Amino acid sequence: MKKILFPIIFCVAAIQTYAQQEIKGTILYTNQTPVALADVVIFQDDKIIDEVSTNENGLFTSTLENGTYVLKVEESGLLLHSQQIIIQDNQEIGVIIVPIKETEVSLNETIVTGQKKMIEKKVDRLIFNVDQAEGAKGGNALDALKLAPRVKVDENSDAISIIGKGSITVMIDDRLMQMSSDQLANYLKTIRAEDIEKIEIITNPPAKYDATGNSGIINIVLKSAKGESLNGSLSSTYNQQKYPGYNLNGNINFRKDKWTVTANVYNGSGRWYNKSNEKTYYPDETWKSNGVNKNKNAYIGGKVGVDYQINNKLITGFNLNLAKGDGEYNNFSTTNVVKINQDQPYRYITMDRSGSNWDWSYLGLNYHIIKKFDTDGKKLTFDFDYSNNPFSEESKTISKEYNSSWEETTSKYQNNISNADQKSNRYNASLDMEHPINSWKMNYGTRLRWAKDEADNNRLTKTNTNETNNINGFQYNENIYALYYSIEKQFAEKWTAKAGLRYEHAEVKGLMKNENFEYSKKFDGLYPTAYLMYQAAENHSFTLNYSRRVDRPFIWYLNPFETKENDYNISLGNPNLTPSNSNNFELEYAYKDLTVTSIYYKNSNDIFEQVSIYDPETKINTTKPYNIGKSYSFGLSENLNIKPTKWWKLNATADIYYSKTTSSIPEMKDIDGLNSEFRLTNNLDLNKKKTLFANYSFNYYAKGYDNLQTTGDFMRHNIGFRAMVFDKKLQLSLNISNLFENKNPYYSSISNDIKNTREYSAYRMFRFGITYNFGKQFNIERSKSNQEQGGGKG
Numbered sequence: 001m002k003k004i005l006f007p008i009i010f011c012v013a014a015i016q017t018y019a020q021q022e023i024k025g026t027i028l029y030t031n032q033t034p035v036a037l038a039d040v041v042i043f044q045d046d047k048i049i050d051e052v053s054t055n056e057n058g059l060f061t062s063t064l065e066n067g068t069y070v071l072k073v074e075e076s077g078l079l080l081h082s083q084q085i086i087i088q089d090n091q092e093i094g095v096i097i098v099p100i101k102e103t104e105v106s107l108n109e110t111i112v113t114g115q116k117k118m119i120e121k122k123v124d125r126l127i128f129n130v131d132q133a134e135g136a137k138g139g140n141a142l143d144a145l146k147l148a149p150r151v152k153v154d155e156n157s158d159a160i161s162i163i164g165k166g167s168i169t170v171m172i173d174d175r176l177m178q179m180s181s182d183q184l185a186n187y188l189k190t191i192r193a194e195d196i197e198k199i200e201i202i203t204n205p206p207a208k209y210d211a212t213g214n215s216g217i218i219n220i221v222l223k224s225a226k227g228e229s230l231n232g233s234l235s236s237t238y239n240q241q242k243y244p245g246y247n248l249n250g251n252i253n254f255r256k257d258k259w260t261v262t263a264n265v266y267n268g269s270g271r272w273y274n275k276s277n278e279k280t281y282y283p284d285e286t287w288k289s290n291g292v293n294k295n296k297n298a299y300i301g302g303k304v305g306v307d308y309q310i311n312n313k314l315i316t317g318f319n320l321n322l323a324k325g326d327g328e329y330n331n332f333s334t335t336n337v338v339k340i341n342q343d344q345p346y347r348y349i350t351m352d353r354s355g356s357n358w359d360w361s362y363l364g365l366n367y368h369i370i371k372k373f374d375t376d377g378k379k380l381t382f383d384f385d386y387s388n389n390p391f392s393e394e395s396k397t398i399s400k401e402y403n404s405s406w407e408e409t410t411s412k413y414q415n416n417i418s419n420a421d422q423k424s425n426r427y428n429a430s431l432d433m434e435h436p437i438n439s440w441k442m443n444y445g446t447r448l449r450w451a452k453d454e455a456d457n458n459r460l461t462k463t464n465t466n467e468t469n470n471i472n473g474f475q476y477n478e479n480i481y482a483l484y485y486s487i488e489k490q491f492a493e494k495w496t497a498k499a500g501l502r503y504e505h506a507e508v509k510g511l512m513k514n515e516n517f518e519y520s521k522k523f524d525g526l527y528p529t530a531y532l533m534y535q536a537a538e539n540h541s542f543t544l545n546y547s548r549r550v551d552r553p554f555i556w557y558l559n560p561f562e563t564k565e566n567d568y569n570i571s572l573g574n575p576n577l578t579p580s581n582s583n584n585f586e587l588e589y590a591y592k593d594l595t596v597t598s599i600y601y602k603n604s605n606d607i608f609e610q611v612s613i614y615d616p617e618t619k620i621n622t623t624k625p626y627n628i629g630k631s632y633s634f635g636l637s638e639n640l641n642i643k644p645t646k647w648w649k650l651n652a653t654a655d656i657y658y659s660k661t662t663s664s665i666p667e668m669k670d671i672d673g674l675n676s677e678f679r680l681t682n683n684l685d686l687n688k689k690k691t692l693f694a695n696y697s698f699n700y701y702a703k704g705y706d707n708l709q710t711t712g713d714f715m716r717h718n719i720g721f722r723a724m725v726f727d728k729k730l731q732l733s734l735n736i737s738n739l740f741e742n743k744n745p746y747y748s749s750i751s752n753d754i755k756n757t758r759e760y761s762a763y764r765m766f767r768f769g770i771t772y773n774f775g776k777q778f779n780i781e782r783s784k785s786n787q788e789q790g791g792g793k794g
Contacts, residue, residue: 021065025093027058027073027081033538034058035098037594039074039643042085048688051646073098075592118651118683119149119641121590123496123533123543124206126150126639128199132649133681133695137722137733139237139767140247141191141220147681147697148199149639149653151218160184162203162215163637163655163677169213172220175366175385176210176428187362190266190299190323192235192249194771197223203600204529204547204584207484207500208432208443211527211550215582215602230254231775237268239767243296245270253775260307260317269298275761276333282754283616289335297327301362313372318365326359329395347409348402351565358393377436385428392421399566414566415462422555426451441488443500451478453555459563472561473513478552481505486529498531504550510558510575523579525550543588553577553608557625571623578627580606596639600657603632609707613667614754626665628708633659635675647685654678661707667751668708675704691724701745712746712759731771738764 027035035058042050042062049069054060064087073081073096081098118132128148130136136144145160146153152161162168170177170184172191177184200219202209209217232252239245247268254261276291301323309315331353336345364387371380394417401412432445457472486500504527509520531545559573582604589597610625635657642650660672678700686692699716720735746759 021087021090022061022063023087023091023093024059024061025071026095027054027060028095028097030097030099035073035075035080036539037592037643038080041072041074043070043072044068048690050688053643053646071096118649118681119596119639121541121588121596123498123531124204124545125200125202126596128201130193130196130199132683133193136193137720137731137735137769139193139735139769141188141193141196142185144193144196144199145188145218148201148218149651149679150201150203150637150655151199152677160218162201162218163657163675168215169210169217170220171217173222174219175364176212187323189270190268190301190325191220191222192247192266194233194235195222195251195264197221203598204531204545204586205549206443206498206531207486207502207527207529208445210447210449210480210482211502211504211525211548212552213549215549216584230256231773233771233773235769235771237767237769239270239765241271241763241765242273243271243294258309260305260309262305263303265302267300269296271296274763276758277760278756278758280614280621280754280756282614282619284340285619286338286340287335287619288338289333291331291333294330295327296330297325299323299325301325315370316368318367321362321364324359324361327357329356330354331356344404346404348406349566349568350400350402352398353396356393356395356397358391360389360391363388377434377441379434381430381432381434383428383430383432385426387424387426389424389426390422391424392419394419395563397565410464412567413464416564416566417460417462418563419458420455421457422453422455424451424453424555439489439491442486443488444485446484447480447482449478449480449482453477455555455559455561457559457561457563459561461564470562471514474555474559474561475511475513476555476558477507477509479507488531494535496531496533496535498529498533500529502527502529506552506579508552512560517575519575525581539592541590543586543590545586545588547584549582549584551580551582551604551608553579553625557608557610568619569621569623574625577608577625578606580604580608580627594641596637598637599635600637601632601634603630605630607631607661607707611665611668611708611751612749612756613665613751614756616752616754628668629662629664629670631659631661631707633657649683651681651683652679659705661705663708665708665751669750671705671708671710673703673705673710675706676702691728693722695720695722708749710748712748714745714762715742717742729773731769731773733767733769733771735767735769736764737767738762740764 027038029035035054036056038054040052040060041048050062052060052062066088069085071083071085072079085093118129120127126149130144133147136147145151150163152163160168160170198221203216205217235249237247249266251264272295274293278289280287303321305319307315307317333351335349337347338345367384369382397416399414401409427450430447435442453476455474459470461468482502482504484502488498490496504525506523511518527548529547534542557573557577558575560575562570562572564570582602584602586598586600606627608625608627610623612621612623614621638654640652644650656676658674662670681697682695684694686694697718701714703713704711717739718737719739722733724731741762741764744760744762746757748757
């Protein structure tokens with residue numbers, strides 16, 4: 001540890017410079033009130049000489065030599081003021097008058113924008129600016145999500161959720177990613193963190209968004225080309241856990257006159273290793289399983305986007321996204337079966353999954369038109385989207401059973417081979433109108449979505465005496481037709497209100513091709529949203545919001561096809577699942593962009609989840625999704641951004657909430673308890689040129705309760721360094737995750753009074769990245785359709 005801390009201390013100490021004289025100044029708004037806790041950045045010859053903060057009275061001090069400087073005043077990530085100053089013979093700077101939160105200032109005919117804060121609060125969402133998170137450098141979108149406020153990424157499954165609310169809907173540039181959690185995690189690993197502009201955490205989404213997703217939306221907004229430019233980047237990342245992995249990536253952005261073109265290609269491969277420990281406590285026996293899991297995947301893909309500005313009021317274009325990947329499981333486990341009150345196993349069961357593999361591909365196509373009108377802010381957007389997401393898997397499991405002397409019981413031999421081919425085709429068409437009238441802001445439109453999912457399954461079971469083959473085909477169609485309207489108005493100077501209503505009509509149809517089984521259902525729902533914001537003072541705001549949401553099961557939960565690993569482990573889907581609805585309330589207080597405090601409450605009915613039911617007599621474990629019951633939770637979330645010194649930025653978050661799930665499954669009991677998570681992120685500037693950086697983060701997750709499952713506590717220490725050289729065109733980064741190899745959480749559930757616990761080993765991971773940026777770019781208004789839609793509107 002000393003070897004790691006010493007270079008940090010040394011580099012931080014190197015920041016101190018020779019001081020000739022102390023100078024003072026005061027920053028005031030035009031209304032003569034002090035600008036408290038603003039950033040004052042002092043440049044000389046384009047180099048940062050000093051960076052300080054004002055106190056509560058707007059006063060700042062700095063130590064400077066005689067000379068000419070440029071002084072910039074930034075507040076909440078925005079540049080308020082810039083001017084030239086001359087320091088000579090202890091001269092005071094005096095009082096500087098700045099405007100109240102203008103978004104940009106012109107200096108020497110160049111548009112200059114202040115540095116963004118890592119966390120920003122909007123009326124209906126939190127904004128996580130990924131560029132400001134040092135721990136994400138050199139990583140992928142999943143790494144960035146692990147650092148985002150109120151977001152949790154499961155250590156083992158990579159499932160994404162909002163703390164205190166559960167699973168969520170993930171969108172990229174306002175486009176819904178309808179994939180299983182495994183497929184989504186694999187796809188997010190193909191997106192570089194450096195290509196992400198921001199991540200929007202929308203706990204109670206406005207009416208314009210799909211009502212799908214009981215716990216809100218995470219919208220990943222990607223960067224676009226800037227005007228009159230040709231620029232790009234080449235990057236490579238190497239990571240090392242137990243086994244190595246790599247990623248290669250190339251980007252190019254071009255904008256000239258009326259054309260904007262962006263392109264990206266990537267290729268990568270990775271391997272993951274862990275050990276698992278599972279125990280099942282039957283009344284007469286204990287089953288102890290130890291496994292070794294060696295998984296790998298590889299992917300390749302690319303994206304291209306073209307926009308053409310027909311005139312000042314009309315833009316059209318398309319985006320094409322292609323990706324392909326494959327992977328392999330090489331897992332082996334041994335289960336020791338021990339009688340109660342005995343020390344030694346009386347039989348053993350082994351399962352070998354070596355050679356199990358999968359492959360997937362993704363095609364996404366978008367065509368868009370943006371029409372702007374003479375009326376300020378009036379804009380009509382049309383989008384058509386098509387996506388195709390095939391997925392196939394071959395699962396191999398050889399199961400053997402032995403007596404206490406490790407002599408094989410030949411009648412228990414099984415070789416199960418399951419082949420699954422899934423095809424998903426989705427079409428979306430939407431019209432969205434932003435229509436301000438005087439002080440009223442209206443937003444209305446429609447979205448039509450047609451989805452067709454097909455799954456063909458073939459399971460072959462071989463034993464020592466016979467061979468059986470089971471073929472199944474399943475088709476699932478889901479069509480959703482939606483209308484929405486919202487209106488927003490500021491009144492009484494300090495009050496802003498927004499209300500919306502979304503109507504959705506859903507038609508679903510399932511068909512078992514081989515068994516002449518068919519079902520169809522229709523659902524109609526109204527999903528209101530409401531926001532009320534009170535600006536108590538310039539730096540203090542309160543927001544109260546409400547939304548009703550729905551969660552609909554996807555095909556991988558609905559397909560009733562049965563998959564059998566051996567005589568004791570069976571999994572299948574449930575076509576009788578029904579949608580789950582929830583009500584969400586939230587009260588937020590924000591002080592500038594320094595702190596955001598949220599109190600929230602959520603209740604849900606008919607929640608569905610995949611659960612394992614253990615039979616005490618047969619010892620068979622059946623895994624199946626059910627509508628498990630209803631739940632409610634309420635909690636407190638705190639997000640704090642502070643700057644203890646000019647070179648140290650600190651972000652601290654805490655989430656504490658109580659949850660209770662009332663089970664509707666006879667085999668499982670109600671569960672409730674207190675949950676909490678704490679996160680501390682430190683970003684350090686190691687030199688005045690801002691070319692050397694370090695970061696350290698600490699996460700602690702307390703014991704918690706998630707629906708009908710209990711999770712154990714665990715912690716994480718992560719550290720990273722980044723250097724920018726050759727005029728900041730070349731970037732080198734090193735990140736170490738799970739620095740001290742802390743334990744992973746355990747997972748525990750009880751069914752039929754039988755307790756099952758699972759735990760996975762934790763390993764340190766090293767990630768080294770190198771990026772070369774070329775070309776020039778300038779900040780101008782974005783014109784890309786998906787960016788227009790995803791720009792953080794309330």
